[in-house]
Amino acid sequence: MKMCIACGMPMMAIADYPLLDMSKRYCKHCAHKDGTMKTFNEKWHEVTLQYAKNYNIDNAIAKQTAYIILKKLPAWKPRY
Numbered sequence: 001m002k003m004c005i006a007c008g009m010p011m012m013a014i015a016d017y018p019l020l021d022m023s024k025r026y027c028k029h030c031a032h033k034d035g036t037m038k039t040f041n042e043k044w045h046e047v048t049l050q051y052a053k054n055y056n057i058d059n060a061i062a063k064q065t066a067y068i069i070l071k072k073l074p075a076w077k078p079r080y
């Protein structure tokens with residue numbers, strides 16, 4: 001089973017892939033309408049909003065948490 005490199009979501013069905021393209025390493029939630037991958041800042045913003053809403057926490061804390069989570073994923077790991 002593949003996991004989205006940009007958000008960590010398991011990709012179980014072809015419907016989880018952008019434009020139903022199973023050669024992609026990221027899910028449809030991490031893709032633009034044209035199938036290209038979103039940037040770190042776009043995902044960071046999305047995940048921050050999601051966290052603030054889901055856990056009813058302060059935006060600043062959600063932003064920090066989102067950053068830590070995203071940075072652990074293969075797409076956003078720091079490169080050396």
Ligand SMILES: [Zn+2]
Pocket residue numbers: 004005006007008009026027028029030
């Ligand atoms: Zn994703």
